[in-house]
Amino acid sequence: MAVQVRIPTILRSYTGGEKAVSGSGGTLAELIDDLDGRYDGIKARLVTDDGSLHRFVNVYVNDEDVRFLGSLSAPLADGDDVTILPAVAGG
Amino acid sequence: MRFDSLVDSVGHTPLVGLPRLSPSPDVRLWAKLEDRNPTGSVKDRAALWMIADAEKRGRLHPGATVLEPTSGNTGISLAMVCLQRGYRLVCVMPENTSVERRQLLRMWGAEVIFSPAAGGSNEAVAVAKRIAADNPDWVMLYQYGNPANAQAHFDSTGPELLADLPTMTHFVAGLGTSGTLMGVGRYLREHAPDVRIVAAEPRYGELVYGLRNIDEGFVPELYDPAILDARFSVGPRDALARTRELVELEGVFAGISTGAILHAALAQAERAVAAGIRADIAFIVCDGGWKYLSTGAYSGTLDEAARALEGQLWA
Numbered sequence: 331m332a333v334q335v336r337i338p339t340i341l342r343s344y345t346g347g348e349k350a351v352s353g354s355g356g357t358l359a360e361l362i363d364d365l366d367g368r369y370d371g372i373k374a375r376l377v378t379d380d381g382s383l384h385r386f387v388n389v390y391v392n393d394e395d396v397r398f399l400g401s402l403s404a405p406l407a408d409g410d411d412v413t414i415l416p417a418v419a420g421g
Numbered sequence: 422m423r424f425d426s427l428v429d430s431v432g433h434t435p436l437v438g439l440p441r442l443s444p445s446p447d448v449r450l451w452a453k454l455e456d457r458n459p460t461g462s463v464k465d466r467a468a469l470w471m472i473a474d475a476e477k478r479g480r481l482h483p484g485a486t487v488l489e490p491t492s493g494n495t496g497i498s499l500a501m502v503c504l505q506r507g508y509r510l511v512c513v514m515p516e517n518t519s520v521e522r523r524q525l526l527r528m529w530g531a532e533v534i535f536s537p538a539a540g541g542s543n544e545a546v547a548v549a550k551r552i553a554a555d556n557p558d559w560v561m562l563y564q565y566g567n568p569a570n571a572q573a574h575f576d577s578t579g580p581e582l583l584a585d586l587p588t589m590t591h592f593v594a595g596l597g598t599s600g601t602l603m604g605v606g607r608y609l610r611e612h613a614p615d616v617r618i619v620a621a622e623p624r625y626g627e628l629v630y631g632l633r634n635i636d637e638g639f640v641p642e643l644y645d646p647a648i649l650d651a652r653f654s655v656g657p658r659d660a661l662a663r664t665r666e667l668v669e670l671e672g673v674f675a676g677i678s679t680g681a682i683l684h685a686a687l688a689q690a691e692r693a694v695a696a697g698i699r700a701d702i703a704f705i706v707c708d709g710g711w712k713y714l715s716t717g718a719y720s721g722t723l724d725e726a727a728r729a730l731e732g733q734l735w736a
Contacts, residue, residue, distance in 0.1 A: 339627050340635060375635060386638025388654075395620075395652035413654065416630050417638040419542035419565065420492070420597030420622060420736065 333361060333406050336413040344369040353412075358389060359402040361412065376414070377402070386417045428502055431458055431465045432577045436585040436703065441670040442683075448693045450686055451586055451703045452673055453578070460494075460501045460529070462676075462708035463578075467600050468498035470573035471562040472506065483507050486559045490514075490549035492542050492734045493522035494708060495564050495598075500529035511559070513549040515541050517628070518734050521712040541629035541734055543639050564598045566642030574604025582703055583609065589616050590693075593686040593704040595678050595736060596620040596652065599644040601705060606648035620652040621685035623660065623678060623736035653688065655681035657735060658727045661718055663687070664710070668719070676708040677718055678736035707736075 336350050345351050351369070355361035366373035376387050382401070383389065389396045390413040396404040406412070424430040434457045439450040455463035475481045486509040489499055496512035503510040510531040514523065517538035526533050534552070536545040546565065553561045564570050582605065583589065592609060594601045599620075606618040632638060646652075657677070664680030667673045686704040693700035710719060717729040 338630050340630070340632055384635060385640065386635050390654045393624075393654050393656075395654070397646060398649065398651045413624075415624070415654070416632050416635055417640050418540070418630055418632070419490075419546050419639040419641065420595075 331356060331406065331408045333408070333410045333412050335361070335365065336411070338415050340416055341372060341375060341414065344372040344375070355406055357400075357402065357406060358391070358396055358404045358412075361406060362402070388415050388417050389413070390415070426505065427459050428469055428505060431469050433581065434458065436582065437673070439667075439671045439673075442666065442687070444690050444694050448690050448700045449702065450683075450690060451589075451701060452667075452671075452706050453582060453703060454673070454706050456675065456706055456709035458498075460497050460525070461711070462494040462498060463601060463705060464494040464498040465501070466573040466577055467564060467570040467598075468495060468502050470569045470576070471564065471567050472499070472502045472508075474567075474569035474572070475560060475562060476506075480560050481506075481508060485509070486511060486556070488513070488549060488553055488556070488559045488561045489564065490536075490542065490545040491564070492545070492597075492736075493518050493526070493712070496531060496533075497522065497525050497529060499562070500526055500531040504530045511552070513545045513552065515545050515734055517541070517732055519712055520715050525712070538732065539628055539631045540637075541625065543632065543637065546639065564600065568643070570598055570600035571604035571607070571643050574601050575608045576604075578705075579605040579608025579612075583613055586701055586703055587613075588701045589613060589703050590700045591617045591619060591686070591689050591702040593619040593621060593682055593689065593702060595682050595705065595707055596622040597736065599641050603643050603645060603648055610648065617650045617689070618648060619685055619689060620649050621655050621682045622652065623681050624654045624656045625734065625736075626657075626731040628732040629734065653685040655684045657730045658723055659684045660735070661723055661726050661730070664718060665723075668710070673706060674710045675706045676710050676713050676736075677716075677730070679706045679708070681736060682707070
């Protein structure tokens with residue numbers, strides 16, 4: 331099950347500068363574990379010690395915020411687009 | 422309609438149906454035309470409520486200086502209110518905003534301090550906080566954390582919407598400070614709890630997300646995810662395409678953030694059609710398109726227009 335993951339500038343030091351990488355997993359948590367296997371340390375930037383998504387990290391599956399889809403348990407399907415972005419101010 | 426002064430005319434905006442964009446007679450879209458406010462944006466409501474609240478609390482006196490970080494519309498609204506109330510206004514605005522915004526701010530008498538493009542509004546907030554610390558007698562209303570911002574929508578936008586559309590099933594608005602969504606959302610939770618509250622947030626170019634580290638991230642103090650049912654990130658190409666459809670099919674000439682909101686509203690409409698359920702989907706037209714003509718949003722191909730917005734704070 332392959333998904334495309336867009337990596338923000340701030341995390342590209344982990345992906346060797348790659349803007350987008352592919353990964354796999356049936357849930358967001360599984361995807362992050364898969365990424366961490368190849369891009370060591372990236373999980374610690376996304377997930378806090380208590381096992382929840384970092385407050386200032388937003389993750390979208392097909393443009394929808396995962397916090398409304400089950401957060402780390404959000405299901406992923408083959409071909410999904412996952413976008414990771416830091417939370418910034420609008421207004 | 423007659424009003425004692427311009428600020429008294431804030432709100433009471435029309436809600437118009439969009440028969441050509443609505444997928445069926447059972448799944449309808451309704452646009453709340455917030456461009457029909459005195460300075461042409463939804464932010465007039467928040468500006469008026471925040472100023473009135475500060476006056477009520479004794480924070481503002483004649484001749485006071487008001488300070489605000491803003492990407493434009495809130496500053497323009499505050500400038501209009503401050504000019505009439507006799508306050509000086511200093512706005513901190515990211516430099517990657519449209520030229521019309523700074524022209525309008527200055528026209529209404531505001532002083533503008535620019536913050537660096539990288540980091541977008543995050544940087545404007547940081548700069549404004551430093552200036553506030555150096556000028557303790559200035560009053561920062563701080564739209565991101567001021568409850569009067571959301572209260573404006575609890576008191577006015579929410580009741581107007583539900584009175585005009587008692588059959589509303591969805592409410593869709595832009596997520597910036599989160600004031601509109603939190604205020605209208607709380608009102609609807611109390612008075613029409615089955616309405617789905619949907620947020621559309623703009624997805625900008627990489628420059629805007631150029632933080633030095635994740636801990637510099639920002640979530641507005643007003644934001645409470647429990648009020649929302651869903652939240653969508655909308656990129657410039659989708660926002661531009663919808664902005665153009667809105668004017669081409671329905672004659673509504675709106676700014677680019679409205680296109681992002683319409684994109685999320687149409688996604689809700691498609692889901693309702695697929696599920697075979699009735700839907701009345703209300704969404705916010707934040708402002709008109711006038712301030713964005715210089716960005717090229719309305720001419721040329723979508724790819725050209727999207728490229729022109731790269732690195733700009735277009736919402």
